[in-house]
Amino acid sequence: MEPPGQDQGTVSVRNLTKHFGAVRAVQDLSFDIRPGRVTGFLGPNGSGKTTTLRMLLGLATPTSGTATISGRPYAQIAQPLREVGAALEATSFHPGRTGLDHLRTYAPYAGADDARCLALLEQVGLGQAARRRVGGYSLGMRQRLALATTLLGDPQVLLLDEPSNGLDPEGIRWLRGFLRHLAGQGKTVLVSSHMLSEVQQSVDDVVIIAAGRLIHASSMDELSALASTSIQVTSPDAAGLGKLLAARGWTPRPPVTDAPAEGTAVEQGAAVERGAATVELDDVTTAEFGAAAFSADLEIHALMDKSEGLEDIFLRMIATDSGSSSDGAKR
Ligand SMILES: Nc1ncnc2c1ncn2[C@@H]1O[C@H](COP(=O)(O)OP(=O)(O)OP(=O)(O)O)[C@@H](O)[C@H]1O
Numbered sequence: 001m002e003p004p005g006q007d008q009g010t011v012s013v014r015n016l017t018k019h020f021g022a023v024r025a026v027q028d029l030s031f032d033i034r035p036g037r038v039t040g041f042l043g044p045n046g047s048g049k050t051t052t053l054r055m056l057l058g059l060a061t062p063t064s065g066t067a068t069i070s071g072r073p074y075a076q077i078a079q080p081l082r083e084v085g086a087a088l089e090a091t092s093f094h095p096g097r098t099g100l101d102h103l104r105t106y107a108p109y110a111g112a113d114d115a116r117c118l119a120l121l122e123q124v125g126l127g128q129a130a131r132r133r134v135g136g137y138s139l140g141m142r143q144r145l146a147l148a149t150t151l152l153g154d155p156q157v158l159l160l161d162e163p164s165n166g167l168d169p170e171g172i173r174w175l176r177g178f179l180r181h182l183a184g185q186g187k188t189v190l191v192s193s194h195m196l197s198e199v200q201q202s203v204d205d206v207v208i209i210a211a212g213r214l215i216h217a218s219s220m221d222e223l224s225a226l227a228s229t230s231i232q233v234t235s236p237d238a239a240g241l242g243k244l245l246a247a248r249g250w251t252p253r254p255p256v257t258d259a260p261a262e263g264t265a266v267e268q269g270a271a272v273e274r275g276a277a278t279v280e281l282d283d284v285t286t287a288e289f290g291a292a293a294f295s296a297d298l299e300i301h302a303l304m305d306k307s308e309g310l311e312d313i314f315l316r317m318i319a320t321d322s323g324s325s326s327d328g329a330k331r
Pocket residue numbers: 020023024025043044045046047048049050051052089194328329330331
């Protein structure tokens with residue numbers, strides 16, 4: 001048994017599995033979420049994100065495996081609202097209650113007083129709407145209220161299911177800054193989403209799942225390093241292009257040959273036969289190539305960035321898995 005406090009703030013999932021009849025919602029999932037970081041919990045619709053969060057919160061019983069927060073299952077946490085703040089997808093609000101009254105309902109369990117409720121509403125941008133009925137709140141305002149509710153007990157761990165849903169671009173930018181601020185205080189922040197692009201600017205780490213299985217877990221920097229850089233270049237001067245590539249040590253695809261291609265133009269006056277060439281180069285940026293071509297006085301007719309972006313990597317990762325996943329896709 002590890003000494004108390006060793007796992008403080010760590011969210012751990014070990015060999016976690018959940019079947020609903022024939023549907024394998026979560027399959028042998030293992031990962032850790034660390035304090036002081038914002039972690040994106042990513043996967044396409046129906047990949048098992050909410051089911052995993054529900055098991056972490058003791059709302060669903062694992063078929064096998066464990067889900068713990070600070071080393072303990074949720075049910076064993078003495079004062080759960082002071083340790084874990086969670087906002088799941090279908091957070092429901094009593095439409096007749098004001099935002100402030102909604103917080104007051106939970107405040108006693110979280111050890112929060114009225115002043116804290118009001119301060120939190122202010123913090124999430126609902127200061128002006130504190131005494132308005134939630135029934136009249138927009139989806140984005142409800143998301144902000146859900147966030148304020150998770151923060152009532154000043155918990156170490158925050159589990160937020162698609163928190164940017166319904167927020168406008170300004171709200172998304174605000175949320176980004178707010179989550180970073182919370183992680184900066186040493187909190188463990190998990191944000192689920194079905195789109196990497198939605199969270200890529202705000203997360204430090206990523207856990208990617210598809211069809212209930214772990215696909216990838218790393219820091220955002222490590223994931224970014226998987227993104228390839230490649231360009232496509234077309235020059236009417238194959239020989240000149242070949243010379244430039246050789247001088248720079250850049251290996252083109254396909255190789256450039258000096259032999260004039262079909263449709264060769266004969267330059268007036270210089271009587272030099274010139275063939276056009278189109279090649280692709282890896283690990284060279286358009287800026288690098290553009291500068292090199294400029295200094296070599298090489299004529300270029302097209303220069304395109306063909307790099308694989310982060311979202312492409314994410315889509316490739318989750319697509320690769322869906323072929324092998326079988327039952328999890330039964331929905
Ligand atoms: N109570 C349930 N009974 C039966 N099947 C369920 C139940 N809850 C979830 N599932 C199934 O488990 C799978 C995973 O669903 P889950 O809601 O965890 O995915 P998700 O990644 O959160 O999806 P989304 O991004 O759409 O919210 C789906 O096939 C879903 O239909």
